[in-house]
Every structure is written in C-alpha cells, then in structure tokens.
Amino acid sequence: MKTDPHSVAALKQALQRLPGVGPKSAQRMAFHLLERDREGARQIGEAIQQSLSKVNHCRRCNNFSESDLCPICESDKRDPRVLCVLETPADLEAIELACIYRGMYFVLMGHLSPLDDIGPDQLGINALLKLVEEESVNEIILATNLTLEGQATADFLLDLFQDKNVKVTRLARGMPMGGELEYMDPATLNQAFADRRSA
Amino acid sequence: MKTDPHSVAALKQALQRLPGVGPKSAQRMAFHLLERDREGARQIGEAIQQSLSKVNHCRRCNNFSESDLCPICESDKRDPRVLCVLETPADLEAIELACIYRGMYFVLMGHLSPLDDIGPDQLGINALLKLVEEESVNEIILATNLTLEGQATADFLLDLFQDKNVKVTRLARGMPMGGELEYMDPATLNQAFADRRSA
Numbered sequence: 025m026k027t028d029p030h031s032v033a034a035l036k037q038a039l040q041r042l043p044g045v046g047p048k049s050a051q052r053m054a055f056h057l058l059e060r061d062r063e064g065a066r067q068i069g070e071a072i073q074q075s076l077s078k079v080n081h082c083r084r085c086n087n088f089s090e091s092d093l094c095p096i097c098e099s100d101k102r103d104p105r106v107l108c109v110l111e112t113p114a115d116l117e118a119i120e121l122a123c124i125y126r127g128m129y130f131v132l133m134g135h136l137s138p139l140d141d142i143g144p145d146q147l148g149i150n151a152l153l154k155l156v157e158e159e160s161v162n163e164i165i166l167a168t169n170l171t172l173e174g175q176a177t178a179d180f181l182l183d184l185f186q187d188k189n190v191k192v193t194r195l196a197r198g199m200p201m202g203g204e205l206e207y208m209d210p211a212t213l214n215q216a217f218a219d220r221r222s223a
Numbered sequence: 224m225k226t227d228p229h230s231v232a233a234l235k236q237a238l239q240r241l242p243g244v245g246p247k248s249a250q251r252m253a254f255h256l257l258e259r260d261r262e263g264a265r266q267i268g269e270a271i272q273q274s275l276s277k278v279n280h281c282r283r284c285n286n287f288s289e290s291d292l293c294p295i296c297e298s299d300k301r302d303p304r305v306l307c308v309l310e311t312p313a314d315l316e317a318i319e320l321a322c323i324y325r326g327m328y329f330v331l332m333g334h335l336s337p338l339d340d341i342g343p344d345q346l347g348i349n350a351l352l353k354l355v356e357e358e359s360v361n362e363i364i365l366a367t368n369l370t371l372e373g374q375a376t377a378d379f380l381l382d383l384f385q386d387k388n389v390k391v392t393r394l395a396r397g398m399p400m401g402g403e404l405e406y407m408d409p410a411t412l413n414q415a416f417a418d419r420r421s422a
Contacts, residue, residue, distance in 0.1 A: 027316045029289040031274040038270035041263030043255045044248065051313050056242045057271070058278055058287060059332050064240030065271050071237035072256070072268040075230040079257055088257060090228040114250050117226045133258050 032058065084155065086148050087131040088113055096129060103127045105162040109152065109181060111135050111169055119167070127165075130155065135173040136180060147177070149184070156190060163191045170197065231257065283354065285347050286312055286330040295328060302326045304361040308351065308380060310334050310368055318366070326364075329354065334372040335379060346376070348383070355389060362390045369396065 028036070032054060039050040057065035081087065082094035096102060106127030110116050111134060119125050132147040144150075156164065166181055168174035178194060185192050198216040199208060208216075227235070231253060238249040256264035280286065281293035295301060305326030309315050310333060318324050331346040343349075355363065365380055367373035377393060384391050397415040398407060407415070 027286075027295070027312065027319050029278055029287055029293075031270070031277045031289060032287050032312075035270040035274045038263070038266040041256075041260055041267060042252050044251070049243065052243070053241050054274075055311060055313065057240075058274060061240055062275060064237070065275055067237040068240060069268045069271040069275070071230070071234040072264050072271075075234045075253075075257060076261060076264055076268070078230045079228055087226075088228055088231050090230060094228075096226070112254060113226065113231075114254065120226050 081133075085129045085131055086133060086151060087116060087129065101126070104159055106165065107156065107161045107163070108165040108167050110167050111174060111177070115167065115169070127163075132168075132177065135168060135171075135177040137173055144180070149181075152181075153184065156185070156188065161190055163193060166192060166194045280332075284328045284330055285332060285350060286315060286328065300325070303358055305364065306355065306360045306362070307364040307366050309366050310373060310376070314366065314368070326362075331367075331376065334367060334370075334376040336372055343379070348380075351380075352383065355384070355387065360389055362392060365391060365393045 026033075035054045035057075036047070036050045039045055039053050040047065042050075045053070057068075078090045079088050080090070082089035082097055083092050084097040085094060087094050087096075091098075103126050106125075107130055108119070108125060108127055109130045109132065110119075111132055113131060113133075116129055116131060130152050132149075132152075134142050134147055136142060136144070136147065155161070164181075164185060166178040168178045182192055196219065197212075198219055199205075199212065203212075205213070225232075234253045234256075235246070235249045238244055238252050239246065241249075244252070256267075277289045278287050279289070281288035281296055282291050283296040284293060286293050286295075290297075302325050305324075306329055307318070307324060307326055308329045308331065309318075310331055312330060312332075315328055315330060329351050331348075331351075333341050333346055335341060335343070335346065354360070363380075363384060365377040367377045381391055395418065396411075397418055398404075398411065402411075404412070
C-alpha cells in the first residue's frame with residue numbers, strides 16, 4: 025500500500041534533484057521540513073523563487089549576477105589588464121576572501137566534461153576569447169582546480185591563447201601552507217621538488 | 224568583497240535549514256540548481272509550496288495526510304483491534320512494504336528527546352491514550368526503533384499502558400535475517416541468546 029500522501033511523495037521526489045541527495049536523505053529532509061521546520065520550508069521555497077527570477081549571468085565575467093554587470097566588473101578599482109579564469113563562483117569567493125588579487129575575473133561555471141555534455145560552448149569560451157581580444161588584457165591567470173578535469177580545461181585554454189598576444193600563467197603548485205611532508209601525496213611532493221626555488 | 228548576489232546568498236542560507244546540509248553543501252546545491260538544473264529548482268519550490276498547503280496529520284493515526292483521515296485509517300480491510308505504534312512515516316512505509324501487518328497504526332512523529340524539547344505532548348501521547356480508550360484495541364505493538372531514544376519512548380509508553388486493560392507487545396529482538404554471527408555486535412548476540420527458542 026502506498027503510504028505517503030501525494031504531495032509528500034512529490035516533495036521527496038523533487039528533493040532528489042539536489043546533488044548528493046538520494047531517496048533516504050530526501051525522505052529525512054521531507055519529514056524534517058513538514059514536521060519540524062515549516063518556516064524553514066517556506067524560506068527555501070521563497071529563496072528558490074526569488075533567485076530563479078533574479079539571478080542571471082554578468083555580461084562580462086559570466087559570474088552569477090542580478091544586474092547586467094556584476095559589482096566587480098562595474099568597479100573602477102580593479103585592474104582590467106589581468107584576467108583570472110575560474111571554474112565556479114565559490115572559487116572566486118575564496119580568492120576575494122584572501123584579499124590578494126585586484127584584477128578581473130572570468131567564471132567558466134564548470135569545467136570541460138564530455139561525459140556530462142559540457143564542452144567549450146557550455147563554458148562560454150567564445151565570450152572569453154572575445155573579452156580578451158576586445159579589452160587590453162595583458163595576462164590571463166588560469167586558476168582552474170588542480171583536478172583532472174580542471175587541468176584538462178586549463179590545457180585547452182592554454183592551447184587557445186598560445187598564438188594570441190597575451191601572457192598566460194598558472195597558479196604555483198607545491199606544498200600548501202601548514203602542510204606536513206609526512207602527509208603529502210606523491211604528486212604534490214613531486215611538484216614541490218620540481219618547482220623548488222632558491223632560498 | 225561580498226561576491227554573491229543577494230538572492231544567491233539567501234538561497235545558500237535557506238538550504239542550510241535542510242538536515243545534514245552545511246555551508247559547503249548548500250553552496251554546491253545552490254550552484255547546481257541555478258547553473259545546471261533550473262527546472263529541478265522550480266520543481267522543488269513547487270513541491271514545497273504544495274505540500275505545505277496540503278499536508279496535515281491524520282486525525283486518528285497522526286501520520287501525514289492530505290485528508291482528515293488517511294487511507295489506512297479509512298480502510299475497512301484493516302483490523303482495528305491491533306495498534307502498532309511507530310516513530311515516523313518512513314517506519315510505517317517499511318512495514319507496509321513487507322506486507323505482514325493488517326492492523327492499524329499510530330505514528331508518534333518522533334521519539335522522546337528532552338534536549339530537543341520533544342516530550343509526551345509533542346508526540347501526541349494524549350491522542351494515543353484517547354484512541355486506545357475509545358476504540359476496542361486489544362493489543363498495542365510498540366514498534367519504536369531499537370535506539371536509546373526509541374527504547375526510552377517504548378518504556379515510557381509501556382508504563383502508561385500497564386494499568387490499562389490492553390495487551391502490550393514489542394517486536395522480537397535478535398539476529399537479523401542474513402546476519403553473520405562473526406559481525407554481530409555484543410548487544411544483539413546477548414539478546415539472541417537470551418530470547419532463544421526451542422528449535
């Protein structure tokens with residue numbers, strides 16, 4: 025016998041659209057929202073509706089934005105000659121929190137992933153090319169993740185910009201601050217030795 | 224510099240109301256919904272709205288229901304003389320899927336948990352007492368989970384019904400089907416030996 029009311033079953037089904045949420049977690053979430061936190065449920069519904077209607081992409085850097093240009097692209101305090109290319113808004117936030125970079129950004133909103141049908145078109149590579157050509161960009165910093173997909177994406181971009189008149193750099197690779205040799209993986213140690221510098 | 228548009232920040236905040244979802248998961252979910260699955264986001268919002276407006280509790284068994292009485296309580300094919308007391312709708316679903324029980328249910332919607340301010344009132348114990356008194360219930364099966372909280376809840380209910388004229392039973396405890404002695408915990412083995420039966 026089906027025991028869930030129709031709208032509870034639909035809620036459990038819908039929650040499984042969230043990444044990392046399977047049938048059991050969805051069940052726990054639905055129970056929690058309906059039995060213990062209806063106010064929270066209302067907030068989630070409201071926030072989804074608001075963001076769906078308001079959030080789009082910045083025309084220039086492709087990051088999420090509620091306006092045509094995001095605050096960073098609109099700012100006159102940023103250096104437009106340096107362009108940092110990132111995978112996600114979360115990466116951008118991490119760099120902004122570190123307060124070490126004053127250039128501009130371009131957010132790919134993902135990485136190349138043929139299995140998921142994410143190719144150059146989905147990442148807005150054309151818009152990136154156009155941006156580099158139209159604005160006086162001197163340096164492109166490829167700051168994708170050091171994962172397989174991130175590195176493949178960076179390699180692809182490196183190829184693209186090789187014959188353009190622009191310097192392309194990548195973030196330094198090596199031991200993270202606070203890292204202990206004992207716990208480092210071989211690939212990181214390898215990189216740290218290969219890129220060692222004079223003390 | 225704050226880098227998220229206001230409505231994205233609000234969405235990340237709201238998603239943290241879901242159980243087991245912290246800042247990082249919420250960020251991943253918000254990114255996924257806005258960048259990869261706007262249709263899924265619409266479905267979640269819709270399902271939340273629908274269930275908030277439609278789902279209430281069955282007047283008799285306290286389970287989620289869209290009508291005054293849930294289909295099980297309304298059915299004339301169930302035996303009203305046996306009442307199975309459970310913690311959650313998920314437990315009820317598991318029993319219904321097993322197709323072994325034809326009696327009625329009462330769903331506590333939780334277990335006693337003084338730290339979370341969940342006492343007898345929050346579990347609808349008064350409604351349960353009234354139900355047992357008004358209907359001709361012969362047997363109450365206490366089928367709470369075999370966790371500390373579930374067992375404390377069952378002990379509390381056992382005390383309540385001790386001087387009422389009703390038989391109170393609990394589910395058998397022992398080795399689960401397919402279980403291997405080698406991997407059983409001591410408490411389960413202890414119970415399996417104590418409740419051993421003639422072969």
